[in-house]
Amino acid sequence: MASLTSSFTNFRSASSWFEVYAAFSTLMMLLRTAVNDILPEKLRSYIAKKIESLFFPTANTNNNLVSIRINQRWDNNEQNELYNAASKYLPTRISETYKSLRLGKLNSRKGLVSAVAANQDVIDEYQGFKYTWTLDQNKDDSSNSNKDPAFVLSFKEKHRDSVMKSYIPHLLATCEAMDAEDVTVKIFSMAHMYWNESELCHPATMDTLALDPELKQTIIDDLNRFLKRKEFYKKVGKPWKRGYLLYGPPGTGKSSLIAAIANYLKFNVYDLELASIGSNENLMQLMRSTSPRSIIVIEDIDCNKEVHVRRRERVDYHQYTDSELESLHNDDDPQTEIVKVDKFTLSALLNYMDGLWSGYGEERIIIFTTNHKDKIDPALLRPGRMDMHIHLSFLKPKAFRIMASNYLEDHHPHPLFQQIEDLLEKINVTPAVVAEQLMRSEDPHVALDGLCNFLQDKIHNQPNTGDSDDNQKPLF
Numbered sequence: 001m002a003s004l005t006s007s008f009t010n011f012r013s014a015s016s017w018f019e020v021y022a023a024f025s026t027l028m029m030l031l032r033t034a035v036n037d038i039l040p041e042k043l044r045s046y047i048a049k050k051i052e053s054l055f056f057p058t059a060n061t062n063n064n065l066v067s068i069r070i071n072q073r074w075d076n077n078e079q080n081e082l083y084n085a086a087s088k089y090l091p092t093r094i095s096e097t098y099k100s101l102r103l104g105k106l107n108s109r110k111g112l113v114s115a116v117a118a119n120q121d122v123i124d125e126y127q128g129f130k131y132t133w134t135l136d137q138n139k140d141d142s143s144n145s146n147k148d149p150a151f152v153l154s155f156k157e158k159h160r161d162s163v164m165k166s167y168i169p170h171l172l173a174t175c176e177a178m179d180a181e182d183v184t185v186k187i188f189s190m191a192h193m194y195w196n197e198s199e200l201c202h203p204a205t206m207d208t209l210a211l212d213p214e215l216k217q218t219i220i221d222d223l224n225r226f227l228k229r230k231e232f233y234k235k236v237g238k239p240w241k242r243g244y245l246l247y248g249p250p251g252t253g254k255s256s257l258i259a260a261i262a263n264y265l266k267f268n269v270y271d272l273e274l275a276s277i278g279s280n281e282n283l284m285q286l287m288r289s290t291s292p293r294s295i296i297v298i299e300d301i302d303c304n305k306e307v308h309v310r311r312r313e314r315v316d317y318h319q320y321t322d323s324e325l326e327s328l329h330n331d332d333d334p335q336t337e338i339v340k341v342d343k344f345t346l347s348a349l350l351n352y353m354d355g356l357w358s359g360y361g362e363e364r365i366i367i368f369t370t371n372h373k374d375k376i377d378p379a380l381l382r383p384g385r386m387d388m389h390i391h392l393s394f395l396k397p398k399a400f401r402i403m404a405s406n407y408l409e410d411h412h413p414h415p416l417f418q419q420i421e422d423l424l425e426k427i428n429v430t431p432a433v434v435a436e437q438l439m440r441s442e443d444p445h446v447a448l449d450g451l452c453n454f455l456q457d458k459i460h461n462q463p464n465t466g467d468s469d470d471n472q473k474p475l476f
Ligand SMILES: Nc1ncnc2c1ncn2[C@@H]1O[C@H](COP(=O)(O)OP(=O)(O)OP(=O)(O)O)[C@@H](O)[C@H]1O
Pocket: 208, 209, 210, 211, 248, 249, 250, 251, 252, 253, 254, 255, 256, 257, 371, 403, 431, 432, 433, 435
């Protein structure tokens, strides 16, 4: 009986404790709701931080936000690969915190393009930590001497190690994987001293090229051998690069062959216009910004042998006599400037090709084109610089078969083929001219008949110069 009374008393005291607890919880809930309603979120977290700093001063320091600035270009104006990687990586991290993404459809790209919107936070989570990215386009701040856009990456100070050791490497590795998956070939053209990227939409392939089959096979074999020989190049101490000189009259397929090589190897193309390069330093800057597995193309190298660059300089007028100043002045210049002419030669490029600078990325192909091989500086042609000289010439029967099978709907040999091939043996005509004739009708017979008449006409009217091959004037 006594134990029953004691249990009952215990139960009563437990139930009263429960009542007290319930009342306290209700009061706390009411208080929390009231505080949430009255104080804005920022003020609440500020107060919470202050209270935390009273009790845990060191823990709070580690929670400070720190940031890393990733500018588009480094001090020497070189493009910052980390910036490029972030531009590629961030648009793939759309989350509920991502409020704005720029989206576009460009002529130069096949799919949709997306990019981070300026001054918009992008929050990325990796291994349980949060990283905040903002794109600062530097447009408003006129006091800022560095006008390049930059990504600002903010994170808690205590995550500093993780950022450097795992988050940034993860970002770079993700981009590398994206690049490896991306099979589109790109062409980079020069925009001032930087590269402008677009997709190479040239449809030429090794199959569509109307070339002598043996020459085509030699080129393919050479490319395959080059790709396979990384270790060989290392062993013999040569930079892993290959130079091709494509020469021949206009319209014989030099540009088409470059596109076909790029599409075959899946290498990006950098179109280097020497005439637009101001100095050797600029050339090196551009070369440093090219990526491995790329083709550097310099078209019409004979026209680029020496490039004159106009450089403006301020002058001290007291140093010159009136007549000297007169001769120094440029017509459209203000009084304070003269124009000096710098000479830009190919020596920097030759140095680059010789390997002095070619450590900037492996697997490079350098292609020069010319319509006049005889006009090229022999220094460019010596062995080791241009490894293979490829002569692209007029269309001959075997190459015509390839072109006809590409251009005509009917893939079977046509009775007019033999006649056309005989005519092609007698006359120099470029593939571009024949391609144009074949496109004149969708009906194979009409197209071939037209080509036949065209060639006969030209043979009939051709002056007999006695010249052969490239020296003989092509038909345009
Ligand atoms: N060997 C070829 N095979 C297939 N098509 C060709 C070939 N050569 C020329 N063509 C056709 O002619 C057009 C012009 O050719 P391409 O621009 O490649 O010649 P090129 O030698 O680079 O001329 P240029 O010296 O004037 O730059 C191409 O778009 C293509 O349609």
